[in-house]
Amino acid sequence: MKSSPANRSRDIERQAGYLCPEHCAPPPPRTHSADDMWFIRDGCGIVCGVITWLLVFYAEFVVLFVMLLPAKNVVYSLINGAVFNGLAFLALSSHFRAMCTDP
Numbered sequence: 081m082k083s084s085p086a087n088r089s090r091d092i093e094r095q096a097g098y099l100c101p102e103h104c105a106p107p108p109p110r111t112h113s114a115d116d117m118w119f120i121r122d123g124c125g126i127v128c129g130v131i132t133w134l135l136v137f138y139a140e141f142v143v144l145f146v147m148l149l150p151a152k153n154v155v156y157s158l159i160n161g162a163v164f165n166g167l168a169f170l171a172l173s174s175h176f177r178a179m180c181t182d183p
Contacts, residue, residue, distance in 0.1 A: 125179075132175060
């Protein structure tokens, strides 16, 4: 009779001598405090972050030079410009904080 994989797992749990703490390497010492900036040097993440920021700056250019400056109504341009710039600032500051915070 063959044993199922679940039975094999239970056998390993019963003979778990390899899980002794004296055989484990100690964790590396923490050299930074909780207030330090946290950032992983991940190439794909950095590229995605740069693309995100460039897209927001491109949207800023389009809204300002294509939509608001050619508009004939000054009040419309001021209100929509202030709302868009406020939301863009909040989006970029949230993105920066998320990039530089320890998950």
